[in-house]
Amino acid sequence: MSEPTIKLHQIQFLIQKQYGLYVSKTSCRKAKLRVMNEHMRDFREEFARLYDYAEQLNTINPGTTVSIRTSKNTIPGKEVFMSIYICLGSLKSGWKIGCRRIIGLDGAFLKSVCKGELLSCISKDGNNQMYPIAWAVVDKETKDTWSWFLKCIKHDLELTEGEGLTVMSDMQKGLHLALIDVLPNAEIRWCARHIWANWKKDWRGEERRRKFWQVARASFEVLLQSKLDDLSELGVGIVEALLKYNKEAWCRAYLWPCTYINSL
Template sequence: MKYKRTIRCNPRWKLREMRATIREDIGTDVYQSICARAKKLVLQKTQGCYVDEFGLLWTYAEEMRKADPGTTVKIKVDRLNPENKPLFQRMYVGFASLRRGFLQGCRQIIGLDGCFLKGLCKGELLSAIGRDANDQMYPIAWAVVEVESKDSWSWFLELLASDLSLGEGSGWSISSDQQKGLIPAIASLLPAAEHRLCARHIFCNWRKVHKNLEWHPYFWECAKSTTVMKFNHAYKKLESRNKKAAQDMVRVPKEQWCKAFFSTIVKCDSVDNNISETFNASIVEARHKPPYSLLDDIRVLTMERIAKKQEAASKWTSPFCPKIMKKLEINAKESRIC
């Protein structure tokens, strides 16, 4: 059937929209009952595929451990009572090779984020993403969970902290949005880590109340200030124009989103969590798939990315990575006019 993929990717595709699409594509009107039967048939077959794929997860986990010794794969199930079959709840994947690469060549900052799964079976994908030497994303670990909550984030962080030997987080920075359950989970499991919040999301919430476009540049001047003196100067400029806007801006502690207050232990001055969003965008198609296909797509995409980056790096002629070299050149140029 021509529309099988569309139905699989969007099980909630409305019948009237399906009819309109068919009418536009082939110039023929079809009865809604025909659309309903076709959609039902596709979904029944798809549900069968989902059941089969859940059954493959344990074998898949064992194969990953064999292929990359030291890999951590954990599957959590739920049983309503001992007589019932186990119900899949969560699955964590942390490849040993990715872990070694991260610990040996990346900054000590981890971006955490969650995104919705879009297929027939709903859930969330949690991810831990690092920054490589060229200031680009480096996937570390990911997990399929039933819902984003303190419990699911705590489960994910416990496994991640164990894999990376984070201890209580001393010397590490965690970057995230203000996801439900994540903030208390970090505070509980990694109390010594610096927790940065994405300035862009703080800005989006702040501008819902303070919509005057003239004030918005002052927010970013504050967020990207490199010294406390520069921050105070930018803050006073906003305060002189709208005192409440300035007060509301720092309701979220400035130490968590303003560059001037970041720890200098971790050599990263980013005020956003774009690396996590880049990862989420790279797996959009995979998020429509059943769990086994989803996880294997992420594995393949990650392997291909590492191979491409390695090939690109082999052609570099400078001892510095391209993005870092560009920053150095800009800073050198600006320093001449200080």
């Protein structure tokens, strides 16, 4: 169960190595399916108790928001889990009272038997430490799932249309479109580290890495242009490739004053 994606030939090798026995792939397949089916029954029982879990969270942490989406169209006559959103009451009130007006959004693959993706929303507290706000489990990252997640956050944090809010993300297409729809007045920023990770695939080297961060951290436009000129000496077309990423979304020179104060 710790390796649900294990291949049949790997199972054969482990049995032969540990027990000195040869087992056919057919036997390995049957055994794997039996174990997986027994384990999945446990998962089905746990999913059936999600509403109990939500009620318990509200009991021990008043003000908690738990939103569960299900579908009755996938399997006729049965309620099938689609996604769950959780924002603990203490985290919600803590962000409103003591955190900066900036949130970061990201998604990560879940590698368990049930798969899916984890969407998360984090912020920065007064000590400049990471502060978790809310998270959701969905089947996949799409504009629809991001819009649903953002609408839940918008309601819990009372974000109105995003006035005075900065949102940091990694340029995911579905997320960007959802942000424009749900929080049209928020300042949308892109994560420079993700831009560096994509850009460096074609422009490797320690000197280029150093120049990239000088560009990203340039605090006013004249200095930014000077750093871009320095960068241009490290390759033909290198600056043009970098400016394919809208510089106003990730360079410090274009930060709104409130965002710059928050980033210090």
